[in-house]
Amino acid sequence: MTGWPVPSAAPSVARLIQELNKLPGIGSKSAQRLAYHIIKLPPEEAHMLAEAITVVKDQVIFCSRCQNLSDTDPCPICTDDRRDPTQVCVVEEPLDVLALERTHCYRGLYHVLHGVISPINGVGPEDLKLKELISRLDGASVQELIIATNPTLEGEATAMYIRRQVGQLPVKVTHLARGLPVGGDLEYADEVTLSRAFQGRQEL
Amino acid sequence: MSRPRSFRTEGVVIRSAPMMEAGLMVTLFTREWGKLRAVVHGARKPSSKLVGHLEVLNCVDLTLHRAHPGNLDIVSQAQIVEAFPALRMELEGATGGMYMTEVVDGFGAEGSPNQEMYQLLVGCLRALDGGAPRDHVLRYFEMQVLDHSGFMPELQLCVECREVLQPGEHLYSPEAGGTLCPLCGMKGQQVYQMSVNALKALRYFRQSSLEQACSLKLEPQLTRELTTLLSGTLKYWLDREIRSRTFLERLA
Numbered sequence: 001m002t003g004w005p006v007p008s009a010a011p012s013v014a015r016l017i018q019e020l021n022k023l024p025g026i027g028s029k030s031a032q033r034l035a036y037h038i039i040k041l042p043p044e045e046a047h048m049l050a051e052a053i054t055v056v057k058d059q060v061i062f063c064s065r066c067q068n069l070s071d072t073d074p075c076p077i078c079t080d081d082r083r084d085p086t087q088v089c090v091v092e093e094p095l096d097v098l099a100l101e102r103t104h105c106y107r108g109l110y111h112v113l114h115g116v117i118s119p120i121n122g123v124g125p126e127d128l129k130l131k132e133l134i135s136r137l138d139g140a141s142v143q144e145l146i147i148a149t150n151p152t153l154e155g156e157a158t159a160m161y162i163r164r165q166v167g168q169l170p171v172k173v174t175h176l177a178r179g180l181p182v183g184g185d186l187e188y189a190d191e192v193t194l195s196r197a198f199q200g201r202q203e204l
Numbered sequence: 205m206s207r208p209r210s211f212r213t214e215g216v217v218i219r220s221a222p223m224m225e226a227g228l229m230v231t232l233f234t235r236e237w238g239k240l241r242a243v244v245h246g247a248r249k250p251s252s253k254l255v256g257h258l259e260v261l262n263c264v265d266l267t268l269h270r271a272h273p274g275n276l277d278i279v280s281q282a283q284i285v286e287a288f289p290a291l292r293m294e295l296e297g298a299t300g301g302m303y304m305t306e307v308v309d310g311f312g313a314e315g316s317p318n319q320e321m322y323q324l325l326v327g328c329l330r331a332l333d334g335g336a337p338r339d340h341v342l343r344y345f346e347m348q349v350l351d352h353s354g355f356m357p358e359l360q361l362c363v364e365c366r367e368v369l370q371p372g373e374h375l376y377s378p379e380a381g382g383t384l385c386p387l388c389g390m391k392g393q394q395v396y397q398m399s400v401n402a403l404k405a406l407r408y409f410r411q412s413s414l415e416q417a418c419s420l421k422l423e424p425q426l427t428r429e430l431t432t433l434l435s436g437t438l439k440y441w442l443d444r445e446i447r448s449r450t451f452l453e454r455l456a
Contacts, residue, residue, distance in 0.1 A: 025224055119299055119448030120219065120306045153260045153298060160295040181250040190256030192287045 013039065065136065067112045067129040069094045077110060084108045086143040090133065090162065092116050092150060100148065108146070111136065116149060117158045125161060133162070137169050147175040207237055207277070207315075210269040214285060215240075216325055217260050218305035222248060230258055230279065231309060232266070235322045239312035242268055242277040257282040261291065261301045263326055286326070288333040296455050300338050301329055303448040304345055310442045311353045321352040327414055336418045339427050342452075344417040346434040347409040355441050358382030359407050374398045376433055378440035396436060402429045 009017065013035055021031040038046055062068070063075035070076070077083065077097075087108025091097055097110050113128045137145065147162055149155035163173050179197035180189055189197075215234030223229040228247035233239050247255040257264055258279065267281035291297040308325055312318060328345045332338060350356050357378070361368055362385040375389030376382070376398040383403065389395050405426060409417050422430070439445055 117451070119302050119451040120309075122447040122450075124451050124454070153292060153302070156292060157295055157298045157302075160298070164295065183251055185253065188253035190259075190262075190284050190287070192259070192284070192289060192292075193256045195289065 009035075066110045067114065067132055068097055068110060069112075082107070085141055087146060088133075088136070088142050088144070089146040089148050091148050092155065092158075096148065108144075113149075113158070116152075116154045117161055118154045119157075125165075128158075130162070130165065134165060137166060137171055142171055144172045144174060147173065149175075151178050207240075207270075209273075210267070211237075212265070212267045213237060214263065214265050216263050216305070216308075216322070216329070217258050218309050220258065220260055226252075228255065228258065229276075232264075233305075233308050233312055233322060233325060234266075234317075235319060236317060237315065238317040239309070239314050240277060241314070242266075242279050244279045244282075254279060254282050257284050259287075260305065261298075261329060262287050263329070286330065288329050290335070291329065291333040296338055297332050299448065299452050299455060300332050300342055303342065303446065303452050304328055306446055306448050307346065307349055307438065310438075310444075310446070311349055318352055321349060324348050324352060331414055331418065336414075339422065339431075340418045340420065341414070343405075343427075343430050343434060344409050344412075344414055346438060347406060350434075350437060350441075351410060353441075355437070356410065357406075357437060359403060359410065362388050364388035369403070372400060374400075374403060378437040396433055398433065399426070399429060401426050402433060405430055406433070 008014065016035045016038065017028070017031045020026055020034050021028055023031075026034070038049070041049075059071050060069050061071075061073055063070045063073055063078055065074050065078040068075050068077070072079075084107050087106075088111050089100065089106060089108055090111045090113060091100065092113055092115065094112055094114075097112065100106055100110075111129070111133050113130065113133070115123055115128050117123060117125055117128065136142070145162075145166060147159045149158045159175055166173060177200045179193065179200055180186070186194070213234045213236045215232035217230055218233050218239075219231035221229050223243060226246050226248040228244040229241060230244060231239065231241050244252075244254055244258055246252055247258065262284050263286040265283045265285050266279060268277040268279055270277050288301065291301050304325060308321065312321060324345065328341050331341050347356075357376070358381055359369075361383075363377070363380045363382045364384055365388050367385060369383055369385060373386065375384040375386065375395040377384055377389070377395045379394065383398065384395060405420065405422065408420060412420075435446070435449060
């Protein structure tokens with residue numbers, strides 16, 4: 001049976017849709033919407049977007065000390081003299097550094113693991129920036145290692161693994177308090193969160 | 205039987221992954237409906253009332269609904285039934301739990317209830333949480349999963365000549381479906397050596413309760429042999445490695 005040919009996008013548009021479709025959380029419909037939005041943009045804005053992608057790929061590197069993403073090596077946080085080099089906070093992802101920096105209550109340094117031990121997904125310690133962390137602690141002036149992995153099963157497993165790895169070193173290992181979120185409701189809190197909130201209670 | 209649009213069930217969270225801006229996609233192994241995937245909207249926001257209940261390995265009482273037929277179920281209520289807290293506080297226990305959920309994820313089919321496997325998973329998580337020996341629990345779990353999935357290897361007869369196995373050393377082939385007598389094992393199949401103690405231990409794990417299995421004396425060499433035989437069998441039927449095994453072995 002013959003019919004009308006199925007209309008398809010121009011090859012250049014189809015390629016853009018295909019590339020956008022590879023991004024996390026972008027399905028084919030969203031990719032089409034984004035592609036047609038880009039087509040409608042003024043040329044200078046579209047070129048700025050393309051340039052931003054090119055520059056970020058060319059210039060962003062891992063800081064050799066904290067493994068965070070940066071334009072310079074060492075990164076601005078590692079070279080800031082006002083920060084306390086005796087404290088290192090271990091986080092899963094670069095975005096976690098931004099979240100902690102927004103609190104303005106931590107003035108130490110960071111170490112970014114770029115993931116978390118996830119046996120189910122085949123991610124082991126060798127896939128993380130753990131070797132770099134151990135070599136950084138060995139012989140350095142670090143006195144406290146603050147583990148700020150997410151309070152998930154995998155985050156906790158990573159924290160326990162790090163604790164075991166640095167057990168021989170003269171470093172105090174702590175991790176962020178677990179408990180009730182601000183604005184939370186006791187009635188809806190799960191037993192694990194509540195029991196940890198009790199364990200971590202503080203004198204008023 | 206298809207699931208109703210709104211239903212309540214009990215299940216173990218066996219997997220979770222971020223979804224969209226702040227959502228979570230959870231894979232559950234439920235008592236009544238087997239494996240199913242469901243969406244938890246807004247779960248990753250700090251204000252979420254559900255995320256703590258839906259942590260991997262939790263056994264949860266759930267209410268789910270579906271807006272349209274064919275869509276994924278949406279979790280509307282969740283309440284922890286058992287959280288296995290001691291299991292989470294220890295690296296070996298947590299990894300053992302993750303290993304079991306990966307095996308159940310592999311053998312459990314979506315929309316196919318398997319109450320025996322559900323009870324097995326909860327029972328084994330409870331045993332690990334209570335401090336039962338990890339190797340015993342995991343080998344028993346593997347053996348019983350094969351049984352409840354219909355892949356139990358033959359351990360009484362030679363799978364080739366159908367003769368009753370005589371006391372002594374034997375051979376084992378997941379591909380052939382179980383134990384081979386020494387003569388039949390020479391016919392070019394890829395086989396594992398199987399000691400008489402390994403054969404006895406596998407038969408015991410098949411017939412006994414978890415409590416009885418945990419009281420069995422296992423020498424390190426026998427534990428290694430059972431691990432090799434059972435992991436080879438799981439790999440054959442799943443057609444892939446159990447990824448968490450690598451990390452589990454590293455901790456041993």
